[in-house]
Amino acid sequence: MNESPDKLKAALERLETSTRKVIETRGYSKDAKSLKLLEEMIKEQLKNAHSGSSTRTIR
Amino acid sequence: MRILVLQLARFGDIYQTWPALKAIQRLNPTAELHVLVRQRFREALNGIDGLVVHSWPTAEILEPIYMKGNESEAHERLQKVLAPLRALEFHRIVNLSFSPMSSFLADILSHGHTVTTGYTRFEDGFLNIPDDASAYFFAQGEIGKSNRFHITQIFSLVAQSDLIEEDFRAFAEERPRKNQVVVHLGASQSLRLYPAQKWVQVLRAALAQGNEDWILVGSPEEMSLAESVSAHVAHARLKNQVGQSRLPELMNQLAESKLFVGCDSAPAQMASLTQTPILQLTSLTANFWTTGPTSAGSRVIYSENLADISPDRIAAEARAMLNGEAPLGPCAIRLSALRPYELHDLNFNNFSWQLIEALYTQSSYPEAETQSDLLAFQRLFEVSELALEQVESFKIPERRKTSSLILANVDQMIAEIGRLNPRVNPLIQWFETERLRIPPGKAEDTLEAMRRLFSDLQTISSVYRRYDEPGTESKRAIELARRCLPAIRDFRMASVQDDFQSLLSTLQELSRHSTKVGEQQWAEMLGGLNEALGRRDFIEVADQLEYVLIPALS
Numbered sequence: 001m002n003e004s005p006d007k008l009k010a011a012l013e014r015l016e017t018s019t020r021k022v023i024e025t026r027g028y029s030k031d032a033k034s035l036k037l038l039e040e041m042i043k044e045q046l047k048n049a050h051s052g053s054s055t056r057t058i059r
Numbered sequence: 060m061r062i063l064v065l066q067l068a069r070f071g072d073i074y075q076t077w078p079a080l081k082a083i084q085r086l087n088p089t090a091e092l093h094v095l096v097r098q099r100f101r102e103a104l105n106g107i108d109g110l111v112v113h114s115w116p117t118a119e120i121l122e123p124i125y126m127k128g129n130e131s132e133a134h135e136r137l138q139k140v141l142a143p144l145r146a147l148e149f150h151r152i153v154n155l156s157f158s159p160m161s162s163f164l165a166d167i168l169s170h171g172h173t174v175t176t177g178y179t180r181f182e183d184g185f186l187n188i189p190d191d192a193s194a195y196f197f198a199q200g201e202i203g204k205s206n207r208f209h210i211t212q213i214f215s216l217v218a219q220s221d222l223i224e225e226d227f228r229a230f231a232e233e234r235p236r237k238n239q240v241v242v243h244l245g246a247s248q249s250l251r252l253y254p255a256q257k258w259v260q261v262l263r264a265a266l267a268q269g270n271e272d273w274i275l276v277g278s279p280e281e282m283s284l285a286e287s288v289s290a291h292v293a294h295a296r297l298k299n300q301v302g303q304s305r306l307p308e309l310m311n312q313l314a315e316s317k318l319f320v321g322c323d324s325a326p327a328q329m330a331s332l333t334q335t336p337i338l339q340l341t342s343l344t345a346n347f348w349t350t351g352p353t354s355a356g357s358r359v360i361y362s363e364n365l366a367d368i369s370p371d372r373i374a375a376e377a378r379a380m381l382n383g384e385a386p387l388g389p390c391a392i393r394l395s396a397l398r399p400y401e402l403h404d405l406n407f408n409n410f411s412w413q414l415i416e417a418l419y420t421q422s423s424y425p426e427a428e429t430q431s432d433l434l435a436f437q438r439l440f441e442v443s444e445l446a447l448e449q450v451e452s453f454k455i456p457e458r459r460k461t462s463s464l465i466l467a468n469v470d471q472m473i474a475e476i477g478r479l480n481p482r483v484n485p486l487i488q489w490f491e492t493e494r495l496r497i498p499p500g501k502a503e504d505t506l507e508a509m510r511r512l513f514s515d516l517q518t519i520s521s522v523y524r525r526y527d528e529p530g531t532e533s534k535r536a537i538e539l540a541r542r543c544l545p546a547i548r549d550f551r552m553a554s555v556q557d558d559f560q561s562l563l564s565t566l567q568e569l570s571r572h573s574t575k576v577g578e579q580q581w582a583e584m585l586g587g588l589n590e591a592l593g594r595r596d597f598i599e600v601a602d603q604l605e606y607v608l609i610p611a612l613s
Contacts (some may be wrong), residue, residue: 008121011130028184033167035185037131040160041117052365 001013005046062089063149064218065165065177067096067156070306070325071247073103075350076155077332078211078227078396080107082220083153087533093147102306103325106229116140144168150504152217154178157196162186176217184500188492192216195379195419196487198492200349205411205485207348207399227353227396229332234314239272240265240377241313241330243321244301245281245290250344251322255284259291260370261320266294268378271317276326277301320377322365323350330354331396338377340368348400352393356380359391361405399444408482415485424522431557435480436523437564439487442472443517450510490516526568533612536565540604547601563588566608577611584608 019035026032062083066076073096084092084107089343091111094104098114120140124131145168154165154177162178166187169175176190178197188194196213215222242262246252266273273296275285286303304312310329313319319330320338324347330337330352337352342365345351351359360376362368372388379387386392391400410432413425427433446469453462490512497508526532539562546555563571566588570581584607589598 007124007128011124011128011133015130023184028182030167032184033163033180034086034134034137034141037160037163037167038120038134040158040163041121041137042124044158044160045117045121 008042008046012039015039015042027036060087060150061093061147062087062090062151062153063095063144063147063168065091065095065152065154065156065161067158067161067164069097069247070100070103071154071323071328071350072210073100074325074328074548075210075333076214077107077229078222079153079155079214079218079220080110081226082215082222083218084109085223085226086220092424093149095144105307106310113144118503125604141167141512145170149173151175152179154193155214155217156493157193157200160185164226176219181499185499186495187498188496190217190219193417194492194496196249197495198488199415202344202346202349204346204488206346207412207415209351209353209399210349211353211396213349222397227332228334229310229329230314233334236317237272237315238270239274239316240318240320241274241276241316241326241335243277243319243324243326244275244284245277246322246324248344251321251324251342251365253340253368255288255325256291257289257366257368257370261373262288262292262294262297264371264374264376266292266296268374269381270296270380272296272298274312274316275299275301276304276312312574318377318380320373323347327352331357336380338373340365340373347391350398351391355393355395358386358587359393361389408590411482411485414483418485418489418519427523430561432482433523433525434557434564435476435483436486436520437525438476438560439473439483440517440520440524440566441564442469442476443513443520445469446513447510447517450506453506483545484517486519529569529572532565532569536562536569537609537612539565540609544601544605546599547604550597552597576608579607579611584611 014034015038019032019039022029022032022035064076064080064083066073080092080094083090092109092112093111095113095115096104098116098118101112103115104110104112120136121133123129123136148170149168152169152172152173152175154161154164154175157178162180165175165177166180169179177193179187179189181187188197191212195208200213211227244253244255244258262273275289275298277285279302282302285299289297289299309326310333312332313326313335314333316335318338319327319335321327322340327337328350329337331354336352336356337354337358338345339352339357339359339361341347341351341361343363344365347359347361351357358376358380360368360373366515375387376390380387386403389405391405392403393400410425410428413422414421417424427436446466448464449465449469452458453466457613473487473490477484489543493512494509497505497512539558543555543559543562546552552559566585569576570585574581576584587607588600588603590601
């Protein structure tokens with residue numbers, strides 16, 4: 001799961017664009033919430049060594 | 060009632076969550092208690108009966124992105140994982156994860172009737188910290204900050220379930236202890252590792268001093284480390300079992316051991332739950348106050364640099380613990396799960412911690428220890444005064460733009476005060492967190508909440524304000540100005556920074572109590588000084604102090 005940080009980064013960028021559009025048109029809707037959740041899951045993977053890790057850090 | 064606890068951190072954090080889970084069960088005997096953990100760490104919940112455990116399948120959800128770069132499919136998978144969880148319509152959600160990801164999850168899994176504690180999201184998507192305990196953790200809890208409340212207590216506060224000693228017990232009955240000591244050579248992070256060659260010395264010395272079996276435990280990833288240490292020690296009573304035990308077996312083994320020795324790691328958290336005394340080695344990289352051992356009789360040897368802890372000291376302290384003897388050197392001692400650490404010949408600066416206690420538990424504010432502390436509080440007082448003026452000014456439409464700019468600068472000023480004197484950071488972090496907690500709403504409500512908060516910051520900072528009668532303050536200003544003058548004339552402003560800042564604060568205070576200094580208006584005097592400072596014309600600053608200010612104050 002660590003081999004593809006580039007794929008993760010690219011997916012994150014596309015997701016951020018989609019989420020922004022969803023929020024602009026429909027506000028912080030159910031879809032926007034799950035897109036943001038997916039974004040954060042990807043960010044955790046980029047930050048940590050593997051998918052099992054997590055941190056307490058929020059900032 | 061259906062309660063969901065989110066714990067999306069790792070093994071050690073899950074074990075530290077056990078007391079809160081047991082407390083929730085004890086206080087809500089008829090409730091259905093669900094726990095969501097990452098699939099990989101699910102095993103850490105084996106041993107608590109009556110839980111409904113859900114796994115969070117990160118790898119499965121993200122697989123389409125890894126394999127095909129397809130985030131839409133990943134989103135679909137995510138929706139499928141969320142649907143059955145949402146359908147459970149939890150009455151309470153307790154988020155113990157303190158991460159951005161978990162805050163979105165808590166928000167998605169909540170319904171109109173759900174009461175959530177721990178991080179979640181406001182209706183506009185911004186971070187929402189609904190309870191004071193989570194706000195406390197956000198402000199003061201991370202490594203490098205001054206928290207001294209144990210994480211088990213913080214978790215229980217977020218869960219709104221007070222702990223009792225029994226909540227810390229993995230097993231209801233105490234087991235007979237074998238003549239063995241368990242050692243974990245590894246740690247949750249490489250920075251928390253004690254060097255392998257020093258472990259060899261610890262084990263050689265410890266094995267020479269007693270007749271116990273010393274058992275190495277750990278994960279399969281730690282096998283080569285353990286093999287190397289074991290080969291160098293080469294002793295019949297040293298047993299290398301690293302990579303051989305599942306977690307429940309390790310829990311049993313710990314419950315039957317006399318002592319656990321190691322750094323901050325999941326096996327140490329497990330040993331706390333089996334009431335096994337722990338000798339923990341710790342440094343700046345782990346805050347033992349927050350995550351250290353809770354089993355009665357445990358001791359923590361602390362050094363800023365872990366490698367500086369002497370192997371002989373560790374072996375001797377372990378021997379003292381096995382013999383029931385008093386500590387041999389500086390350490391923190393845990394007398395019971397619910398009592399805080401007691402320090403034995405170990406000293407830490409207490410100012411920031413006492414400041415935290417004053418902010419959150421209404422105890423007395425600590426005495427400022429340095430001129431720099433007084434100065435930082437004085438600055439916070441002045442900045443909050445400026446902010447309060449701007450909050451009022453913001454209400455007038457034509458002044459709104461300027462006020463916004465000044466308020467944005469206030470944020471930077473507050474951050475700078477904390478950077479220059481980190482000892483006052485607990486107050487700044489409290490303030491920043493409380494500001495973050497202001498909910499979305501009407502502009503006037505937000506403004507009023509801001510005003511109250513800046514007013515609180517000013518009140519707290521005013522505890523440290525020092526103002527004597529004008530004659531004394533004038534003398535102080537003259538003394539400070541004379542002290543600063545030679546350095547300013549030599550362009551060594553940085554060397555008298557604290558004194559110069561104190562001088563400016565004293566002049567500000569004097570200007571509050573009279574309009575004139577000598578024959579000159581205070582506003583004119585301070586304006587001239589600020590202007591010269593703005594131009595970085597230090598000769599002019601020195602001239603104004605020497606030829607205008609000092610004579611006027613005299």
